[in-house]
Amino acid sequence: MSxxxxxxxxxxxxxxxxETHSHFGDxxxxxxxxxxxxxxxxxRDDPALDFDLFVDLCAVDYPSRAEGRxxxxxxxxxxxxxxxxxxxxxxxxxxxxxxDLDTLTDVWSGANWFERETFDMMGVVFRxxxxxxxxxxxxxxxxxxxxxxxxxxHTQPLxxxxxxxxxxxxxxxxxxxxxxxxxxxxxxxxxxGPTS
Amino acid sequence: xxxxxxxxxxxxxxxxxxxMHLNMGPSHPAMHGTVRIVLExxxxxxxxxxxxxxxxxxxxxxxxERGTWAQVxxxxxxxxxxxxxxxxxxxxxxxxxxxxxxxxxRCQWYRMILGELARISDHLTCTGAMAMELGAITPFLWWxxxxxxxxxxxxxxxGARLTHSFGRIGGMAKPPTTQLKDxxxxxxxxxxxxxxxxxxxxxxxxxxxxxxxxxxxISGADAKALGWTGPCLRASGVAYDIRKSHxxxxxxxxxxxxxxxxxxxxxxxxxxxLAEIRQSARILLQCVERMPxxxxxxxxxxxxxxxxxxxxxxxxxxxxxxxxxxxxxxKVPAGECYSYTEGGNGELGFYLVSxxxxxxxxxxIRPPCFPIVGGLEQLITNRMLSDIVPTFGSLNMIxxxxxx
Numbered sequence: 001m002s003x004x005x006x007x008x009x010x011x012x013x014x015x016x017x018x019e020t021h022s023h024f025g026d027x028x029x030x031x032x033x034x035x036x037x038x039x040x041x042x043x044r045d046d047p048a049l050d051f052d053l054f055v056d057l058c059a060v061d062y063p064s065r066a067e068g069r070x071x072x073x074x075x076x077x078x079x080x081x082x083x084x085x086x087x088x089x090x091x092x093x094x095x096x097x098x099x100d101l102d103t104l105t106d107v108w109s110g111a112n113w114f115e116r117e118t119f120d121m122m123g124v125v126f127r128x129x130x131x132x133x134x135x136x137x138x139x140x141x142x143x144x145x146x147x148x149x150x151x152x153x154h155t156q157p158l159x160x161x162x163x164x165x166x167x168x169x170x171x172x173x174x175x176x177x178x179x180x181x182x183x184x185x186x187x188x189x190x191x192x193g194p195t196s
Numbered sequence: 197x198x199x200x201x202x203x204x205x206x207x208x209x210x211x212x213x214x215x216m217h218l219n220m221g222p223s224h225p226a227m228h229g230t231v232r233i234v235l236e237x238x239x240x241x242x243x244x245x246x247x248x249x250x251x252x253x254x255x256x257x258x259x260x261e262r263g264t265w266a267q268v269x270x271x272x273x274x275x276x277x278x279x280x281x282x283x284x285x286x287x288x289x290x291x292x293x294x295x296x297x298x299x300x301x302r303c304q305w306y307r308m309i310l311g312e313l314a315r316i317s318d319h320l321t322c323t324g325a326m327a328m329e330l331g332a333i334t335p336f337l338w339w340x341x342x343x344x345x346x347x348x349x350x351x352x353x354x355g356a357r358l359t360h361s362f363g364r365i366g367g368m369a370k371p372p373t374t375q376l377k378d379x380x381x382x383x384x385x386x387x388x389x390x391x392x393x394x395x396x397x398x399x400x401x402x403x404x405x406x407x408x409x410x411x412x413x414i415s416g417a418d419a420k421a422l423g424w425t426g427p428c429l430r431a432s433g434v435a436y437d438i439r440k441s442h443x444x445x446x447x448x449x450x451x452x453x454x455x456x457x458x459x460x461x462x463x464x465x466x467x468x469x470l471a472e473i474r475q476s477a478r479i480l481l482q483c484v485e486r487m488p489x490x491x492x493x494x495x496x497x498x499x500x501x502x503x504x505x506x507x508x509x510x511x512x513x514x515x516x517x518x519x520x521x522x523x524x525x526x527k528v529p530a531g532e533c534y535s536y537t538e539g540g541n542g543e544l545g546f547y548l549v550s551x552x553x554x555x556x557x558x559x560x561i562r563p564p565c566f567p568i569v570g571g572l573e574q575l576i577t578n579r580m581l582s583d584i585v586p587t588f589g590s591l592n593m594i595x596x597x598x599x600x
Contacts, residue, residue, distance in 0.1 A: 023531045023532065023533065024531060024533040028532075053420045053421075053425070054420070054567070055536075055545065055562065056534075056545055056560070056562040060560070075534055082442075108422075108423070109418070109421045109571075110422040110423030110567045110571070113566065113567065113569075113570035114423075114566075114567070117566075121257070135248075135249065136250040136253040136599055136600060137250060138250070145255060145258055146257055146258055148261075152255075152259070152261075152262055
């Protein structure tokens with residue numbers, strides 16, 4: 001793996017580049033949230049880097065972090081230089097508030113849907129996005145399902161469930177997952193129960 | 197007869213000029229998968245299009261965070277349900293990258309064989325369904341017959357036609373059957389014959405060609421910025437195939453070409469897929485020649501691979517190993533990794549975050565057709581309504597994968 005990408009980023013961004021690593025052979029750079037757009041622009045426009053293929057953008061929730069709870073992760077590839085990079089930044093406080101970030105839709109047009117998805121799933125708001133709507137969930141949906149504090153067995157039906165009076169019989173509504181299901185080793189957020 | 201003189205007022209002849217709104221889908225014969233396109237039409241021209249997905253959202257990523265690493269395989273099957281084996285192998289390779297495992301040679305060849313079979317099935321379905329939506333039902337039937345052949349082989353190998361759940365961390369569920377090589381040696385020529393028969397019907401058909409050529413054109417640079425990969429990107433002239441650019445498994449040891457298109461229109465995407473089936477067939481025959489007939493399939497690593505059933509029942513070590521792997525799950529080292537393979541539609545990426553426990557902290561799938569469908573709006577705006585069907589068909593949207 002070439003270190004060129006990380007060195008270039010370090011030279012241009014200075015102390016806005018928080019840390020770098022190459023675990024499992026993936027070059028990774030963590031930048032400050034205010035350098036997010038600048039770093040992306042640099043990665044695309046620098047002829048030695050030339051990241052022309054937008055690969056992926058997603059967010060990861062680390063509920064234990066007091067500062068920078070959401071890690072927004074961008075993967076890029078260069079078809080000419082044949083190298084990859086992962087660019088990360090951390091936004092949001094412990095409650096998930098203040099998670100906003102500049103949009104990258106003006107750098108790569110493909111960022112449009114991925115940013116909508118990240119907003120939908122994690123609640124990261126992208127400033128300047130042309131059309132920041134929910135994409136996978138329906139507009140009436142409340143909350144952001146991939147956050148760790150959103151219980152997996154919590155449902156939000158658009159049409160209310162049938163009640164026992166309506167049906168005239170005993171209905172046992174079984175959620176797709178019980179809270180005791182799955183492998184809960186070392187997972188503290190299970191104990192909090194559903195957030196509704 | 198005297199001509200009828202209607203004496204119409206000038207004003208009455210004007211056609212209504214307000215744009216018409218049309219909902220295409222989510223339940224529409226040509227919107228295979230479940231997608232809805234809200235169109236604003238002026239006559240038959242599309243002024244504005246809004247592509248809405250999510251009708252098949254099943255919370256794949258959320259579900260993965262609840263089980264062990266090995267329990268993701270059945271979910272991975274249901275992402276791209278036309279080529280589930282490629283997803284299985286893609287996920288297995290991602291976990292193995294984190295765990296530092298390299299599967300034995302025999303397993304690598306085996307994974308390539310199953311993967312290429314799945315790719316053939318994917319491309320046959322896509323091209324066949326696209327032709328069917330344009331009214332050509334015969335090639336569809338013939339190519340589905342070819343897919344049936346592929347699925348018969350996969351059924352023989354895995355026991356399931358569609359959702360195999362056959363991948364494992366550090367190997368495969370079962371070693372290859374003894375008749376696999378013969379099935380492929382006999383099956384591949386038949387599939388290629390069916391492919392040719394279908395092609396003959398379509399590629400000399402004026403109507404079919406006219407509906408495909410110069411429709412849905414996208415340049416290579418635009419496609420890259422949108423995040424397109426796979427056959428759709430290669431049709432735009434960018435020779436990016438992960439099997440060639442960053443070979444995994446044994447793809448650097450087999451001989452195959454990467455077909456690319458010139459114009460990036462619907463016809464090119466159609467032809468690239470057809471050419472890729474032939475390349476997959478080439479790879480298959482080489483794999484069959486080179487796969488050893490015996491030798492281990494699974495890694496010899498008790499931290500990740502389940503013991504033999506006989507050992508589980510007869511030895512205490514086997515019982516404990518089995519218990520730990522099933523109840524706690526394989527402990528994947530903490531960290532993050534992105535692993536990418538060439539899926540049926542393009543780069544199938546898995547971004548995994550592990551906290552060192554037996555459960556994934558985050559499984560992010562990078563579905564190849566999500567960005568591709570994201571570019572649909574750009575392709576159909578200012579085109580005719582009837583161009584949607586071939587354009588959308590050539591993108592090969594798979595609902596399960598696109599909607600996670």
